[in-house]
Amino acid sequence: MWVALGIAAWALGWALNVWLAGRARSRATALAVPVIFGLTIVFVWEAAVRGFGISPVLLPAPSAIAVKMAASGGLIWEDFVQTVIKGALSGYVIGCAAAFATAIVVDRFDFLRRGLLPVGNFVAALPIIGIAPILVMWFGFDWQSKAAVVVVMVFFPMLVNTVEGLRDTSSMQRDLMRTYAAGYWTTLLKLRLPAAMPFIFNGLKLATTLALIGAIVAEFFGSPIRGMGFRISTSVGLLALDLVWAEIVVAAIAGSAFYGGVALLERAVTFWHPSQRGHG
Numbered sequence: 001m002w003v004a005l006g007i008a009a010w011a012l013g014w015a016l017n018v019w020l021a022g023r024a025r026s027r028a029t030a031l032a033v034p035v036i037f038g039l040t041i042v043f044v045w046e047a048a049v050r051g052f053g054i055s056p057v058l059l060p061a062p063s064a065i066a067v068k069m070a071a072s073g074g075l076i077w078e079d080f081v082q083t084v085i086k087g088a089l090s091g092y093v094i095g096c097a098a099a100f101a102t103a104i105v106v107d108r109f110d111f112l113r114r115g116l117l118p119v120g121n122f123v124a125a126l127p128i129i130g131i132a133p134i135l136v137m138w139f140g141f142d143w144q145s146k147a148a149v150v151v152v153m154v155f156f157p158m159l160v161n162t163v164e165g166l167r168d169t170s171s172m173q174r175d176l177m178r179t180y181a182a183g184y185w186t187t188l189l190k191l192r193l194p195a196a197m198p199f200i201f202n203g204l205k206l207a208t209t210l211a212l213i214g215a216i217v218a219e220f221f222g223s224p225i226r227g228m229g230f231r232i233s234t235s236v237g238l239l240a241l242d243l244v245w246a247e248i249v250v251a252a253i254a255g256s257a258f259y260g261g262v263a264l265l266e267r268a269v270t271f272w273h274p275s276q277r278g279h280g
Helices: 002-021 027-051 062-071 073-108 110-124 128-139 143-166 171-179 184-221 228-237 241-269
Strands: none
Touching (some): 062 073, 073 228, 073 241, 143 184
16 A cells, blocks of 8 residues: 555656646746655655565664654754764864955965965865864864864865955956956955855855764764764764664754755855846
8 A cells, every 4th residue: 555655656746746846947947846746755755664564673764763762852953963063064164264365365376376276176176084083183072173074174165265266357347447446356346256156155055064074974984973974973983874864864954954045145245146046
């Protein structure tokens, strides 16, 4: 019965999304399509686990994960604050602010751009599992070392995007500013920074996912007895897969909300850009 219900739910969800795709695009339809698709996936997951009798050790049902989230709300909130607020968010703010300030200096002195950006590409290619243990040894086992990992992960992607954005003006635009006797800082504030905003927000959005991944993975290499990465690693050892999935769901919701908040801010700031035309 559960297998049949799963197939019926998938067919219904598919039909609804096809019907919505054929209607005029609006904010409501743009929101409805991913919501219906997500609910369909959850119901099919539930039906598959129940219909095929899959062991909860291998894959718990969404209903079991929801029950565990409700029962462990206090524990999950404590882990959320430790990992997302203290580790990921603080590292994100420090790393992105430092990268932006460095980009302004790099843009002012061309030799820094030629020397620093290749180093940035090298550091960005370093695996997090190699960086995290070193930074944990340097900064201790609490959230400060996780924030340091996040700073390293977000700094260079943000730096590269900002530097490229600052260079994204035509010679005609710069010549026009010179005809108005505009100096470097006036040109930067009135022309180049506004033109760079799409690049800057691209770096900020990329950094949201890197920040959360960095903070969680860094906790695998040393953490106090709290944190999402710590809880995932210890719960796997205890075969408490429902708690592992509960932490994963919270991390996914937090990451999506973080990214969505930056995307909404981007839409408000860069409403004039062609990429924002046709949104709602």
